[in-house]
Amino acid sequence: MPSSTQDSPDAAAVETYLRDLQTRICDALSAADGKSFAADQWRKPDDAPLRGNGITRILEGGALFERAGVGFSLVAGDQLPPSASAQRPELAGRSFRAMGVSLVLHPRNPYIPTVHMNVRMFLAEKPGGEPVWWFGGGFDLTPYYVFEDDARSWHAAARDACAPSGAAVYPRLKKHCDDYFYLKHRNETRGIGGLFFDDWSEGGFDASFALQRQVGDAFLPAYLAIVGRRRDTPYGERERHWQLMRRGRYVEFNLVFDRGTLFGLQSGGRTESILMSMPPLASWQYDHQPEAGSAEAQLARYLKPREWL
Amino acid sequence: MPSSTQDSPDAAAVETYLRDLQTRICDALSAADGKSFAADQWRKPDDAPLRGNGITRILEGGALFERAGVGFSLVAGDQLPPSASAQRPELAGRSFRAMGVSLVLHPRNPYIPTVHMNVRMFLAEKPGGEPVWWFGGGFDLTPYYVFEDDARSWHAAARDACAPSGAAVYPRLKKHCDDYFYLKHRNETRGIGGLFFDDWSEGGFDASFALQRQVGDAFLPAYLAIVGRRRDTPYGERERHWQLMRRGRYVEFNLVFDRGTLFGLQSGGRTESILMSMPPLASWQYDHQPEAGSAEAQLARYLKPREWL
Numbered sequence: 001m002p003s004s005t006q007d008s009p010d011a012a013a014v015e016t017y018l019r020d021l022q023t024r025i026c027d028a029l030s031a032a033d034g035k036s037f038a039a040d041q042w043r044k045p046d047d048a049p050l051r052g053n054g055i056t057r058i059l060e061g062g063a064l065f066e067r068a069g070v071g072f073s074l075v076a077g078d079q080l081p082p083s084a085s086a087q088r089p090e091l092a093g094r095s096f097r098a099m100g101v102s103l104v105l106h107p108r109n110p111y112i113p114t115v116h117m118n119v120r121m122f123l124a125e126k127p128g129g130e131p132v133w134w135f136g137g138g139f140d141l142t143p144y145y146v147f148e149d150d151a152r153s154w155h156a157a158a159r160d161a162c163a164p165s166g167a168a169v170y171p172r173l174k175k176h177c178d179d180y181f182y183l184k185h186r187n188e189t190r191g192i193g194g195l196f197f198d199d200w201s202e203g204g205f206d207a208s209f210a211l212q213r214q215v216g217d218a219f220l221p222a223y224l225a226i227v228g229r230r231r232d233t234p235y236g237e238r239e240r241h242w243q244l245m246r247r248g249r250y251v252e253f254n255l256v257f258d259r260g261t262l263f264g265l266q267s268g269g270r271t272e273s274i275l276m277s278m279p280p281l282a283s284w285q286y287d288h289q290p291e292a293g294s295a296e297a298q299l300a301r302y303l304k305p306r307e308w309l
Numbered sequence: 310m311p312s313s314t315q316d317s318p319d320a321a322a323v324e325t326y327l328r329d330l331q332t333r334i335c336d337a338l339s340a341a342d343g344k345s346f347a348a349d350q351w352r353k354p355d356d357a358p359l360r361g362n363g364i365t366r367i368l369e370g371g372a373l374f375e376r377a378g379v380g381f382s383l384v385a386g387d388q389l390p391p392s393a394s395a396q397r398p399e400l401a402g403r404s405f406r407a408m409g410v411s412l413v414l415h416p417r418n419p420y421i422p423t424v425h426m427n428v429r430m431f432l433a434e435k436p437g438g439e440p441v442w443w444f445g446g447g448f449d450l451t452p453y454y455v456f457e458d459d460a461r462s463w464h465a466a467a468r469d470a471c472a473p474s475g476a477a478v479y480p481r482l483k484k485h486c487d488d489y490f491y492l493k494h495r496n497e498t499r500g501i502g503g504l505f506f507d508d509w510s511e512g513g514f515d516a517s518f519a520l521q522r523q524v525g526d527a528f529l530p531a532y533l534a535i536v537g538r539r540r541d542t543p544y545g546e547r548e549r550h551w552q553l554m555r556r557g558r559y560v561e562f563n564l565v566f567d568r569g570t571l572f573g574l575q576s577g578g579r580t581e582s583i584l585m586s587m588p589p590l591a592s593w594q595y596d597h598q599p600e601a602g603s604a605e606a607q608l609a610r611y612l613k614p615r616e617w618l
Contacts, residue, residue, distance in 0.1 A: 040596070058595045071594070110577065185580045248587065255564035256574065265565065270594045271494045280594065284587035286367045286378070287349070 009133045009205045011097075014212075015236035021119070021216045022072040025103065025241045026057050028220050029070070032227060035062040039091045042270055049268035050077045056273045060084065060280065062307065063108070063233060069276030070103040080124060081267040087199055093300050096124040100137070101216070102260065104277040111193075111233040113143035113150070113191065114250060115223050116277070117163055118260065119216045135199040135208045136289055139175065139219050140181050141226075142191030142250060144243050146302045149193050150217070152225045155308040157222030161214045165207065173197050188303035190253050216219035242296045247282035254278065318442045318514045319408075323521075324383065325428050327410045330428070330525045331381040334412065335366050336377070337529050340534060346379065351579055358360040359386045360576035365582045369589065372417070373540060379412040379583030389433060390575040396459060396508055400441070401525040405433040409446075410525070411569065413586040414532075419552035422452035422459070422500065422535065423559060425586070427526045427569060428521050444517045445507040446481065446526050450535075451488050451500030453552050455611045456606055459535045460501050464617040466531035467504045470523045474516065482506050487614035490560050495611035499562050551605045556591035563587065
C-alpha cells in the first residue's frame with residue numbers, strides 16, 4: 001500500500017497525457033473500424049456528490065466493433081468512497097480528485113478478444129492536510145477462443161511496457177491482474193489477464209507517471225496486432241452464441257466485482273459513462289456447457305493464472 | 310426488525326408447502342406455455358461453505374417463456390452472510406438454515422411483463438443459543454409497456470393476499486417493495502412493484518406462515534391473468550429491441566443491488582441456481598432514449614412509487 005509525498009505531483013501534465021491518450025486511441029480504433037467515435041462532453045453540476053466533467057467517446061455498430069467506449073473523466077468529491085479507499089482507511093470520507101482514461105472494446109467477431117484498459121490518478125489529503133497521490137491502471141484481455149500466439153504477444157507487450165520500471169514489475173502486475181480479474185462464483189479468471197496496479201507511487205511522481213505512460217502507450221499496438229491477426233477469421237452462429245454467453249460473464253464481473261464500476265456507482269458518478277463497459281448484447285442459459293473436446297470447451301483451460309512467457 | 314421466539318416454528322410444514330408450491334407453479338406455467346420444465350436436482354457436499362440441496366426447474370425456449378426459472382432450495386451454513394443479517398447484527402456469523410422458492414419469468418412477448426416471486430424462511434440461533442426464525446418474500450412486476458388494467462389487477466391481488474393479515478399490511482409491504490426494487494444509479498424503480506417483506510415474525514409462527522402462504526398462493530392467478538390479456542398482442546423488432554434494453558436494467562438490479570443474489574453468491578451458493586434470474590438475452594446501448602411521446606417513453610412515468618388502487 002505505497003503512498004507518497006516525496007515529490008509534488010504534476011497533475012496538469014497527467015491530465016494532458018490522458019486527454020491526448022484518449023484522442024490517439026480513438027483515432028486509431030476509428031481508422032481500424034472505418035466508423036468514427038461520437039463524443040459526448042458532460043459536466044456534473046457543482047452541487048452534485050461527485051463534481052467533474054469528462055468526454056465519453058462511443059462507437060456503436062461498427063464493422064469491427066459492435067460497441068467501443070473510451071472515456072476520459074476528471075472528478076472531485078468530498079467523500080472518498082469505500083471502493084477506492086479499502087487499502088487506505090485513513091482516507092475514507094476525505095475529499096479527493098481523480099482522473100483517468102478507461103476503455104472497453106467489444107468486437108463483433110468472436111475470434112477477436114474483448115479488451116479493457118484503464119489508467120488513472122488519485123489525489124487526496126490525509127487527515128492532517130498532507131497531500132497524497134497515487135496511480136493505478138492496467139489492461140486485460142478476454143478472449144472467447146484462445147490463440148497461444150495472441151496470448152504470448154499480449155503478455156510480451158505487457159512485460160516490455162513494465163521493463164523500464166524494473167524487471168520485477170511485470171511479474172507483480174501480472175499476478176495482481178490474475179488475482180483481481182477473478183470471478184469467485186465461477187471459479188475462473190475473466191480472461192488471460194495482463195497488468196493491474198493500484199495505490200502506486202513507487203519511486204516518486206516522475207517514476208510513477210512514467211509507468212502509467214508506458215502502460216497507456218503499450219495498449220494500442222498490443223491490441224491492434226491481435227485484431228489484425230483475427231479480424232478476417234470467418235465465424236457463424238455457433239461462435240456468436242458462445243460469444244454472447246461469455247459476454248454474460250463479463251457483465252457478472254463488472255457489476256459484482258469491479259472496483260471501478262462500484263466506485264463510480266457508489267460515488268454518484270455518471271451512469272452512462274460507467275456502464276459503457278457493458279456489452280451491446282449478452283446472454284445467459286442454464287448450466288451451459290460447451291461440447292466436450294470442442295474449441296469452446298478449450299477456453300476453460302485458460303481461465304486460470306498461467307505463465308505465458 | 311421483528312424477531313420472534315414466541316412459538317416454535319414448524320419447519321417441516323413450511324418445507325412441504327414450499328415444495329408443493331414449486332410443483333403447482335411449474336405445472337401451471339408449463340400448461341400455459343406448452344413446454345415442460347426440466348428439473349435439476351442438486352446437492353452441495355457436506356463440507357461446502359453452504360450445505361444443502363434443491364431442485365432447480367427451468368424452461369428455456371418455450372412459446373410463451375423465453376426463460377423461466379423456478380427454484381426450491383434448502384440450505385444450511387455456519388456463517389450467516391452480511392447480506393442476510395444487515396438488520397440483525399447479533400446474528401452475523403452465526404449458523405443458520407434457510408429454505409425458499411424463488412422464480413423469475415422472462416416471457417418472449419415484450420407486452421407481457423417479467424415477473425419475480427420469492428417466499429423464504431430463515432432459522433438461526435442467537436449467541437445464547439435461543440432459536441430465532443423469520444419469513445420473507447413477495448412478488449414484483451416489471452413491465453416493458455404499462456397497461457393500467459394490468460397494474461391495477463396486480464396490486465389488487467397483492468392487497469387481497471395481505472388482507473387476512475390485516476388492512477395495514479398491504480400498504481406496508483407495497484412501500485417496502487417500492488423502496489427495495491429501486492435502481493439508485495438510474496433513479497427509477499425496477500417496475501411497478503407489488504409486495505416485499507423480510508424479517509417477518511409478526512403474530513407468531515402460525516400468523517407469519519399464513520402470510521407466506523397467502524403471498525405464495527396469490528402469485529399464479531395474478532400473473533396468469535396478465536399473461537392471458539397480453540400473450541396474443543403482436544409485436545415486432547421495435548418492441549423486441551426495447552425489451553432487450555430494459556432487460557439490461559433487470560441485470561443491473563440483480564447483480565448490483567439484489568440481496569438474495571448477493572446472499573447466494575457471498576455464501577457460496579449454487580451459481581447456476583442463483584443466476585437463473587438472468588434474462589436469456591439483454592442489451593446495452595449508450596444513453597438510449599426512447600423517442601419523445603412514444604409508447605416506450607411512457608414507461609418512465611411509471612418507474613416511481615405510485616398508488617395503483
